[in-house]
Every structure is written in structure tokens, then in C-alpha cells.
Amino acid sequence: MADPQEVLSRRVQSALGAAFGADYAETDPVIRPSQFADYQANAALALAKRLGRKPRDVAADIVAHLDVDDVCREVEISGPGFVNLTLREEWIADRAQEVLADPRVGVPRQDRQNIPIDYSAPNVAKEMHVGHLRTTVVGDALARTLEFLGHNVIRQNHIGDWGTPFGMLIEHLLDTGEHSAEAELVKSDPNAFYQAAKAKFDESEEFAARARARVVALQSGDPETLRLWRELVDLSKVYFNRIYAKLDVTLTDHDLAGESIYNDMLAPVCDELERKGIAELSDGALCVFLDGFTGREGKPVPLIVRKSDGGYGYGTTDLATVKYRVEQLKADRILYVIGAPQALHLQMVWGAARAAGWLPDDVTPFHVQIGNVLGSDGKILRTRSGEPIRLMSLLDEAVERAAKVVAETRPDLDEESRTAIAREVGIGAVKYADLSVSHDTEYTFDFDRMLALNGNTGPYLQYAAARIRSIFRKGELSPEEATGPITLTEPAERELALALLGFGSTVHLVGDSLEPHRLCGYLFDLAQTFTAFYEKCPVLKAGDGATRASRLALTAATLRTLVQGLELLGVHAPERM
């Protein structure tokens, strides 16, 4: 690995072992970025107590046993016992050269795991909202990143395609006619269809009765009812896929794993829980009570697996997902990219699954908590009239706003190019805004900020990439032709090369922590470092051929890192902006 932190860690560990014995060879050398050097090793301070010696003496001992001549040009003890490490320019240049030549841009593969990721999960015949947007975008970034790291990612789009609402939806479909204009609304404006059905359900007792009867028919597997149900699901798929296409996410029909596929598992799940004595009847409902889960007035909170009317809720389905993902998908890790408010529910589902033996200790479920999206008023994002915002119109607005800017700044480009740029910038901005803040906190939705060319935004990163591409166009050569050799003389060149070396460890960190915003932070830092380089170091007009070749190579490596990083986030970098 090209990562200096990794390399220095190993070297300092060897020194620790040599200086203090084999017991210390595994100690964390605590390598951190330093403001006084490139990196600093802080192990001496922590070890001083354990060794019963002065920190500075411990540091001196470490340095005496440290073999880093090929990596560092300066090793210095400072302060109470920090070991400051300054890298050799040649070493940095060589590593940057490796990154440039590496098809994986310095990101080693990890041991392959099976990782089902549950994300997006919209409801049939319902509009997606900003909450769906965020789980879709974050889940997709995690899927792309883990896949790139070498894992077998199994996307699980747990759509809401089953349950009591389908009684009224199917009856409404029959009333309007299967191929009517109203039915077609499910493809484009599903809420209009849903609300019409709901209104009738509330107003007409006759309709409500039909709806309830229809639910029974659906659950008992009546063929004609199932056909109508499938019709609704198919209409919804059209809507989902339009959103996914616009968003440029990787979900396809192949990834659909809705609630309905678990139907056959629900009764056996309940039976097994009952047989194992994990579930018990309470007020007519079959419930699992787990230690440590109490609600109001200290009463135990149940996980209801079978309602008193005999129906199944989402608790049962979620238990079935665990079973399915462990047994059928052979999961090593299971990711649930769903709303933060579901935390308690998931804890109970996993607790019950563990108790039932469906979730072995070596399988780790993980809740990637998605925080609410708020408007500028600090409340859940809504339109001015108080209705939930339709996702499609929100995306359209982002593209429109981007188009307005492109029209002003790039009148030289033809209409078609401007439209394409606006689409990539607008959508990229929305996605990046979702990804660049930690996923578990609420965040404030603000078009102006996410579309800004300054700051930690999608457009800023896209622009950095576009400028690099512009350099190569102007120089009439392709980035692939820029092979160096890289030599570092200017500070800005050194900074840029060093920044490039951090990509691999950052991607690994994202894969382990499941926090895409860390990649955003890295890419933003890289783009800023590049911009400083761009200001200070002419590339095409460099003084001599060797400098030009080196800077072109650094520029090419930056482009590849930015493009690859953005791709892991699901953001496309346009050729020009």
C-alpha cells in the first residue's frame, strides 16, 4: 500500500519490537498527520508509563531503532516525546508514480465478503420523498464502494409491495379501469392515485368493505387479485426506474426484494419462535419480549410477530429478511440503510433473530442510520403549502437551477452539451449534499449551498475534474499518456503528491465505517490541494520538458483519483463545465 501512515506504522512497530521486546511489536504506534512534519508517531507518550521511563527517553529509544532512511529525510523528537517524521520527496514521488500506474488507483482489495445491503425501499403506488432519496443515495454509494473493495454486494430493494393498502389500491384500479389514464398515473404521480383511493376508502363504506374483502383475497392467493396486484407493482416499477435513472443509481429490477417475497416465510417464522419458547401470546398478539426493552411506565416493549387478527406486520417480515440473508445469501455483514427512528425496532429484530439462532455471532448486522432531511425552517422538508415534496420535482428543480447557471457561464457551448452538463451537475449536487454530511444526523436541504462552486460540494469537485480535462484537451494529449516520471520540487507539487497517497486508506475507511462523508472530505481536500497546485505550478507551460511531464503525471493521477472517488459516490464528472 502506498499510504504513508500504513508504511510508517509498520516501521515504527518494528522499532518498538526491537527496542522494547516482542511484547511491544503489536503496539499501536499512533501515527497521525502533524502540523510540524508530515506525520508524527505518538507511541512514546503512551508507552512511557508502561515502561516506567521518561517519554522523551522512550522516544529516543524508538528513533535509535527506527529504520526509515529510505522513507524519511528527517526524524526529530519534539515536545514531550512526539516523533516527527518528514518524508523524502523521492519516496513520495515513487509512491505517486505507483498510484498513477495502478488500475485501482492505490486501493487494495479486501477479503471478499457477502454483503446484502437493504436500501431505498420505496412503497408501491406512493411517491418517493427526500427520506427515500437519502437512503437511496447513501446505500448506493456504500454498494459501489464495497463492490470496488472486492466484496460481493447483494442489493436488496425492500419495496413496500404488500399489506392492507393493496385492498383499496386494487379496488381503485378496478374502478378506474386497468389501462385508464388514472391508472397510468402510478407511473408518474403515484400519490395522486394513492390519495384518490384513500379518499374513497374514507368516504364510502361500500368501497371500504370491498377493499377489506380484497385484502383477504390477496392474502389467500386469489389468482385474479394477484394479477391485479402485480399490475400495480409493475406500474410502480416504471416510476421507481424513472427516479433511479434520473438519479443515476445502480438499482435495477434484479435488486427488487420486496416484502411480498417473504410471505411464505412468515407463518414458519412465527411457528418456530413459538416452538422455541421465544414468542408468547399477549393480548391476542404473538410477541417476542426481550430483556432491556422497556417503554412507557417501564412496561416491556414487544416485537409483535403476529397481530391479534392473525395478520403479520413488518416485524415478522424483518425477521424473515435476517433469516433469508443469513441462510440464502450467506451474509457476512448485513447493512440496513434505513431511517434513524427505526433503530429500536432493528435492535429488537436482531435480538429476536439471535435468540432464535437465525443470526450467528459471526454475522454482523449494521444499521446505517439515515437522519431526517429538513427544510430551512428546521422542520421536515415540505412545500410552501405544507405538502411533502415530490422527489421528481425536487430533482428537476436542481437540474433547472444548474441549467440556469450553465446558460450564463457557458454560452459558447451548444444546447445539447449544456443540457447534459446541467443534468450531471444538478443531480451530482443533490447526491453529494446527501453524502457529504454524516448520514446519521439530520441535515438541512439548501439548493443554493449544494449547487455552489465553492465549498464541499459536488459541483466544486466536478469543476476541478473538468479543469484537469481541459488541460489535457489544450495540450492535445490524453491523461493515459501522462506517465511521468514524477519529480517533486515545488511545495505545491509535494502537497498534491502526498494527498494522492491517501486515497486507498480513505476508501478502506469508508468500507469499514460505512461513512461515505469521509470520502467526500478526502476528495474535497484533494481538489483544494490540486487547485493550489494549479494556481502556482503551470503544467502545459512549465519551464522544461521534465517538469512538464511530471506535472502532467500529477495532474493525470489527480483526475483519476477524483473520477474514481466520485464514481464510488455515484457522482459523474462531466468532461467540461
Added chain:
RNA sequence: GCACCUGUAGCUCAGUGGAUAGAGCAUCGGACUUCUAAUCCGACGGUCGCAGGUUCGAAUCCUGCCAGGUGCACCA
């Protein structure tokens, strides 16, 4: 009442137990005969919610309190 999450610059947010807590926006001042000035540089701006504790060292770990948000039996 119980549980979880959050509290960092005027605003939006980062921050791996390490030295003087960082970005962006906003404000103020500067930079365009130079590879895309939609980009850059500088300045200003902080009792890291409060109080204890652990530690050589705490925004970070622990405890208590305060404030905001969310969840807590048959919707999913």
C-alpha cells in the same frame, strides 16, 4: 417516565485520546495581458451546551445535569 441521537465560529458542517480545534458560507481586504476568475490568497470570527471524573494529555472516553430531536403494542 424509559431509550436512542444531536449540541463545535453569526450560518451549514468536519474533526482517528495528542502540540496553537478546522473547512465552506457570510463580512472585510486583495488577485484576471497567464492551462476554465463559476476557481484563488489574506483577515476577522471559539467558555467545543454546563459541571465533575479518568488520563502525562479530552471536542473525543465515563458520570450527572441542561437544551433540541426521535422512538416506545397490533401502520410500515
